[in-house]
Amino acid sequence: MQLVDQIDRRAGLTRTEFAHEYLSPPRPVILTDAMSRWRALGRWTPEFFKNEYGDLQVVVDGEAMALRDLIDRIDASTRDDPAPYLRNQPLAAWPPELSADVSPMPECTQPNWLDSRLFPSRHPLSSVEVYIGGRGARFPVLHYDGLHTHAFLMQLHGDKQYIVFSPEQTAFMYPRDGLEMNKSRIDDVLAPDRVAFPLFDRAEGLRFELHPGETLFVPAGWWHTARILSSSVTVSVNVLNRANSAAFRHDYCASIARRSALLSSVVRAGLRFGQATRLFERA
Numbered sequence: 120m121q122l123v124d125q126i127d128r129r130a131g132l133t134r135t136e137f138a139h140e141y142l143s144p145p146r147p148v149i150l151t152d153a154m155s156r157w158r159a160l161g162r163w164t165p166e167f168f169k170n171e172y173g174d175l176q177v178v179v180d181g182e183a184m185a186l187r188d189l190i191d192r193i194d195a196s197t198r199d200d201p202a203p204y205l206r207n208q209p210l211a212a213w214p215p216e217l218s219a220d221v222s223p224m225p226e227c228t229q230p231n232w233l234d235s236r237l238f239p240s241r242h243p244l245s246s247v248e249v250y251i252g253g254r255g256a257r258f259p260v261l262h263y264d265g266l267h268t269h270a271f272l273m274q275l276h277g278d279k280q281y282i283v284f285s286p287e288q289t290a291f292m293y294p295r296d297g298l299e300m301n302k303s304r305i306d307d308v309l310a311p312d313r314v315a316f317p318l319f320d321r322a323e324g325l326r327f328e329l330h331p332g333e334t335l336f337v338p339a340g341w342w343h344t345a346r347i348l349s350s351s352v353t354v355s356v357n358v359l360n361r362a363n364s365a366a367f368r369h370d371y372c373a374s375i376a377r378r379s380a381l382l383s384s385v386v387r388a389g390l391r392f393g394q395a396t397r398l399f400e401r402a
């Protein structure tokens with residue numbers, strides 16, 4: 120695998136500039152000032168969670184523990200002996216006052232069709248998620264986000280390293296079968312099993328770090344994974360807009376078709392109508 124240490128870092132990007140420069144064609148970028156007004160920035164540290172919410176029970180990789188105990192392990196986490204990584208925790212399940220700390224969402228996440236009340240889904244697909252982990256921990260899988268949504272990852276504390284590959288590299292990514300086709304079979308991109316995954320040698324990707332105050336945009340279909348360099352708190356949100364609407368529609372309708380072909384056709388028509396009339400952008 121070849122990795123280039125490179126990504127654009129941009130400040131003051133308007134929505135229109137972001138759309139022109141990073142949505143067509145889609146490519147990753149780090150926005151350095153997209154959530155500078157968040158109260159969470161400078162406040163959401165591991166210690167904050169330990170002091171204010173230490174009694175909360177969390178489950179990490181099947182293991183239940185108090186958040187206080189997890190943070191103690193995160194403080195002691197090392198490269199060789201990483202603490203469990205609490206990840207993809209819907210903020211909606213956390214004490215409600217926390218939501219105000221991560222508002223407003225970065226302008227470039229808008230419009231997010233998943234937030235439209237006219238969007239044909241009974242479940243919130245765009246939930247804001249929280250990640251808290253220690254040095255040495257890794258996101259467990261190289262993947263692109265489900266339903267071909269875009270990801271915005273907002274780094275609040277600590278440093279992370281990301282490795283990303285464009286969709287053109289999919290032939291070298293060893294996707295799993297069926298519903299897990301957005302996940303790679305390669306378990307460790309930095310130490311891959313070269314016999315089992317020989318084509319991965321030909322992959323070309325980007326590697327970069329994400330620091331506090333920075334927002335990483337990972338476009339739909341871009342393979343990515345992360346490694347924590349120092350105790351870290353991150354928030355993410357998934358986004359649907361015009362740039363990923365066709366790929367999303369394909370995945371979403373295929374998932375519904377497994378239950379009902381008729382419902383899938385109705386939803387497909389609704390999505391096309393919402394897109395053509397710009398309904399999801401207005402309400």
Ligand SMILES: O=C(O)CCC(=O)C(=O)O
Pocket residue numbers: 206207250257258264270272279343344345346353355
């Ligand atoms: O920052 C990370 O750990 C990666 C998160 C991620 O890729 C995801 O939740 O899909």
